[in-house]
Amino acid sequence: MxxxxxxxxxxxxxxxxxxxxxxxxxxxxASITGNVMVGGEAEFDACGGYGVVLATTSLVSIKDGKMEFDKVDVNTFVSSCDSSEDRRFIGIIYGKKGQDCGVSSPIPKRQEYKGPCKSGWIKAEFFELLAG
Known part of the structure; x- marks a missing residue:
């Protein structure tokens, strides 16, 4: 190698x-098996948590079977929607200030998030849950 x-x-x-x-x-x-999933509960918001990113960090997403990288800046407020099985990564969704990402209302069927906001995975150590 x-x-x-x-x-x-x-x-x-x-x-x-x-x-x-x-x-x-x-x-x-290994603990990330796909894209961020949302919904699955007819009576609850599509994403159950809201928090803040504690340090500028990498955002990992999967596009066409390959990883893509972006960054999330410190103090970015995000919706937490998913977590890896081992809880090492949090699936987050965030948009521009005031942008509706469509995850604060119920989505009865569990599904992959398709937009309009950014989504991906960050290490759990860089996330602080504020509500949810």
Whole structure:
């Protein structure tokens, strides 16, 4: 594996660390099995929690079977909608200030969140639940 990274770095003129980062970008953490899910309860909001991001961190989402990365800034208020089975990651949804993300009302059928806001996974250690 390391030899392959060094060869990649030499051929493409990138550092070994950059080559490793690109390789890792196509692997999702084992505890994340898909995109953020919402709903599933006819009498409760589609997302049951509301909180704040404690530090600027990576937002991981899955598009066409591959991981995509974005960032979430510190002090961003988000809806918490899902968690990984091992509780290491929180599935969040957030939009621009005042934007309705469509998750503060019931969605009876459990389903993958499709927008209009951003969604993805952050490490649970970077999230503080404020309500829910």
């Amino acid at each position: 390391f030899k392959m990274l060094v060869a990649t770095a030499l051929v493409f003129g990138v550092t070994v660390a950059e080559a490793k980062k690109k390789e890792d970008a196509n692997r999702k953490p």
